[in-house]
Amino acid sequence: MTPPILEIADFLAEPVEAANFPKTILRFRNDRAASEIGLSTLSDDDWLRHFGRFEPLPGNLPQPLALRYHGHQFRVYNPDIGDGRGFLYAQLQDQAGRWLDLGTKGSGQTPYSRFGDGRLTLKGGVREILATEMLEALGVNTSRTFSLIETGEELHRGDEPSPTRSAVMVRMSHGHIRIGSFQRLAYLRLEDELRRLTDYALRAYFNASSGDPVELVRRVVEGTSRLAASYMAAGFVHGVLNSDNINVTSESFDYGPWRFAPTFDPNFTAAYFDHAGLYAFGRQAEAIQWDVVQLAGALRTLADVDALIAELDRFPELYRRALVERFLWRLGVQPKGIDEDLRLVAAIEQGLIASQLPIDHFFFDWAGGSLRGDDAPYRDEAFADFRTRVSGYRAARTLDHPYWQGEPCSMHIEEVEAIWAPIAERDDWSALYAKVERIRGMGEALAS
Numbered sequence: 001m002t003p004p005i006l007e008i009a010d011f012l013a014e015p016v017e018a019a020n021f022p023k024t025i026l027r028f029r030n031d032r033a034a035s036e037i038g039l040s041t042l043s044d045d046d047w048l049r050h051f052g053r054f055e056p057l058p059g060n061l062p063q064p065l066a067l068r069y070h071g072h073q074f075r076v077y078n079p080d081i082g083d084g085r086g087f088l089y090a091q092l093q094d095q096a097g098r099w100l101d102l103g104t105k106g107s108g109q110t111p112y113s114r115f116g117d118g119r120l121t122l123k124g125g126v127r128e129i130l131a132t133e134m135l136e137a138l139g140v141n142t143s144r145t146f147s148l149i150e151t152g153e154e155l156h157r158g159d160e161p162s163p164t165r166s167a168v169m170v171r172m173s174h175g176h177i178r179i180g181s182f183q184r185l186a187y188l189r190l191e192d193e194l195r196r197l198t199d200y201a202l203r204a205y206f207n208a209s210s211g212d213p214v215e216l217v218r219r220v221v222e223g224t225s226r227l228a229a230s231y232m233a234a235g236f237v238h239g240v241l242n243s244d245n246i247n248v249t250s251e252s253f254d255y256g257p258w259r260f261a262p263t264f265d266p267n268f269t270a271a272y273f274d275h276a277g278l279y280a281f282g283r284q285a286e287a288i289q290w291d292v293v294q295l296a297g298a299l300r301t302l303a304d305v306d307a308l309i310a311e312l313d314r315f316p317e318l319y320r321r322a323l324v325e326r327f328l329w330r331l332g333v334q335p336k337g338i339d340e341d342l343r344l345v346a347a348i349e350q351g352l353i354a355s356q357l358p359i360d361h362f363f364f365d366w367a368g369g370s371l372r373g374d375d376a377p378y379r380d381e382a383f384a385d386f387r388t389r390v391s392g393y394r395a396a397r398t399l400d401h402p403y404w405q406g407e408p409c410s411m412h413i414e415e416v417e418a419i420w421a422p423i424a425e426r427d428d429w430s431a432l433y434a435k436v437e438r439i440r441g442m443g444e445a446l447a448s
């Protein structure tokens with residue numbers, strides 16, 4: 001089938017060419033993701049031709065497309081952005097007929113590169129593998145890292161020891177249509193195009209038959225409130241929740257300065273340049289909701305404003321419900337009813353905030369709702385309410401997966417650095433591959 005983006009490429013994208021890299025060395029291929037779109041049988045040589053040198057996939061996009069968008073960055077409107085170091089390479093359908101996009105990061109300069117080199121550091125690519133694998137295992141709706149290929153250039157960056165190695169990454173997700181893609185069309189008063197983009201997003205990614213902007217906002221409110229709740233249960237801080245980093249399919253993506261919060265600290269901030277803590281751990285729902293308001297604002301000329309506001313108003317309640325659902329899922333207990341479940345979640349938060357115990361240890365120790373192992377950290381008064389409440393809950397999963405016999409799998413900054421160090425020092429990738437295996441094991445254990 002013809003990639004659907006071609007219907008709207010005239011106003012949404014710019015045909016571009018990939019950089020000609022001095023080397024292409026395969027570092028990571030995600031065959032689990034590739035099998036969903038029929039690409040897991042490619043030979044490594046073919047993989048390099050397509051995802052390192054970007055020869056078109058047969059019958060797919062004849063040329064990569066850099067997407068145009070604007071966005072609010074730290075709440076300041078920026079009309080000068082767009083795919084500055086990436087492009088849309090191909091679109092493929094999954095078994096359910098939903099479109100999956102392969103987009104790049106670090107594939108070269110585009111008309112939107114401004115002062116940037118269009119490149120990605122190898123460390124940035126390794127970090128994105130770790131973030132996406134971890135989030136996927138923790139049940140977060142995320143883009144997947146499809147491929148990472150080292151490209152043999154020397155890059156200069158202010159936040160990494162330089163020169164540093166280069167890479168090109170491919171990510172797989174249901175679309176790369178951002179809130180900022182709509183903001184750009186509204187800013188330029190391109191109403192007809194705004195209508196066409198709305199229609200496209202609903203058809204290609206939601207299988208919807210209508211092109212109703214209110215329907216799109218409804219879907220985005222539902223998806224993003226859930227995403228925000230998933231971040232909290234995962235203990236994840238994205239770091240840069242700008243409106244150009246929010247996909248209308250609500251898949252989390254574009255991982256730069258991300259961190260997993262070591263403890264449940266609402267003020268914990270991931271990006272060193274986020275001085276005001278705008279995107280701190282505990283402010284992520286507020287930040288994402290603010291972005292969704294910008295989407296509704298962009299669509300206001302096409303829809304009944306009261307109907308848009310009614311959809312936006314659902315965010316807090318949907319967020320609360322999703323928070324309960326995600327916390328209970330991670331803990332592995334069956335829901336009892338929203339009011340009681342909300343109190344259980346509040347008790348977990350209270351315990352975690354007061355004790356500052358590591359989040360992943362807590363969920364590991366209490367998997368299935370009963371304490372396994374040492375009771376010492378939980379004797380504290382801060383956990384009293386939690387202990388009383390959780391005793392009335394039934395387990396939602398069995399714990400016979402070997403994962404539950406070992407240590408909790410976490411992903412704090414020290415470990416990220418410890419995985420990177422042998423790659424930087426002696427090109428030893430074994431720690432990365434071992435970690436990906438271990439994360440996938442945790443994912444299996446949580447899914448069972």
Ligand code: AMP
Pocket residue numbers: 081082083084085086112113114115116117118119120240244245254256
């Ligand atoms: P981000 O903060 O990664 O979402 O990026 C914001 C904008 O800056 C996007 O338009 C990116 O394409 C662009 N950008 C980031 N890094 C580079 C780079 N090294 N070269 C060119 N453009 C970049």
Ligand code: MG
Pocket residue numbers: 244245254
């Ligand atoms: Mg971005």
